[in-house]
Amino acid sequence: MAGPPTVIERPLPSSQHSAAPVIKFEDVSLAFDDKRVLDQISFELPPGQSKAIFGVAGSGKSTILKLAMGLLKPDRGSIDMLGQDVTQMSEEELFKLRRRIGMVFQESALFDSMTVRENVAFRLMEEHDISEDEIEKRVREALSFVELEHTMDLFPSELSGGMRRRVAIARATITRPEILLYDSPTGGLDPVTSTTIIELIVKQRDVYKTSSLLVTHRLQDAFTMASHYFDRKTNHMEHLPQGMQCEVPMNFLILREGKVIFDGSMQELKATKDEYIREYIS
């Protein structure tokens, strides 16, 4: 049963923080031509936790995810993913590491010449040693998780924006990755569809306890994630009772002009005196 709320009586025991982080950015900087996008960024994501990254457009949020996946190389600094420094790895080594990580892209990035079934099955088919029956079973499972089983034979162009995001989530999660990276999963969607997507992310977080980084410019999405848990009985996202928090801790990281200006919990975020952040969250 996912996410039975736990009472916050004292800060989390230090042992929970002592485990090696699954993601660790240390002093990372990156510039495109003369424009500095990230400036000495450092943060960690402990195992089993979620972190939401905010910032206005162009603040370098999506770049952080691409750096974490090794799709871009930083100008300086180190990036550890699951204990491996991606800045020192060859492309061939990175392919192996990426198979342990799931990523949902900003505009879904589904392969438009493949059906939904082929898109979701892509990773399994690339394993080359999984039977057709097993692939079919797992694709159905992944699509039923996002409630899109009926779209298996459709092409991405035949789906709505929200459905495409859900298929992208199914594709990223089919192999049960150790880390999930979400790049603005609700960007460009209406509020109702956005809530559906956030509900799915909360469901993924609470059912599988996957560590995740979520990039968004919508603060309400991250607040919803921090203040809700997924109830398997009702099959819906429920509000956490006052003074309780979900099993999977949720933290926040705010970027401004390529620098980290906040890294902490929701309580710390609400209590901050920083004028820029107060204006941002109001």
Next chain:
Amino acid sequence: MELISPTELAKEKVEAVQDYAVLAGRSVANLFRHPRYFGDIVQQADLIGVGSLPIIILAGLSIGAELALNSANTLEQFGSLSLIGKLVSVGMVTELGPIITGLMVAGRNASGMASELGSMVVTEQIDAMRALGTDPLKKLVAPRVVSTVFMLFFLTIIADLLGLIGGGIIARLIFGIDSRQYWNSAWQALAFRDVFTGLMKPLFFGFIIATVGCYYGMSTRGGTQGVGKATTQAMVASSVLILVVNFFITKFMMAVLGPH
């Protein structure tokens, strides 16, 4: 329009050549690495080979016919009309067959590859593929290179044959040359070096078409406008390279195997 300094421009060009060399080199190296995408190779072979068949048939027939038509007038002045088969067969097999097939497939497929891969780049599908742990150079580029080289070889043979048929039709219908005489002359004119030269060329041209098309596709920047630009550049660059490389292969073969 922003002006670029000559140094920057030179740097850009050198980098582009370097990137192309890396892509071309890796596409060859990937042939010997797992996984191998046989399904994708067959699919591309169908798209490139079978898809190009109608245009190659048409081009082969008409080029052969025109070659016969044009050369017949000159040959007639010297009373050597019977040599028309020889002229068409050597011309088609060593030069026109490979060149026409290469240029036709470049126009159709180098641009097609650039636009397809370019669209995948701008919609982040290439990044998604890398993020899913699959090397796009193995999954997308290598099958296109293998299929193009393989299919261009056979398309060239078809174009050569149809060129000869086209020439034969004109020789028979317009100049009244006996078909047996035409085919005898055509067959006897062909030496090993002609056939070897003619069949070596499509291997190089196929490699050029696929690697140039894929290179421009994979290096697309700037949205849909960038895709359009990549498509045009791929077609122009591959056609020019085919013409240049054709000259050097002919020259090299003449030096190695002796002139005709």
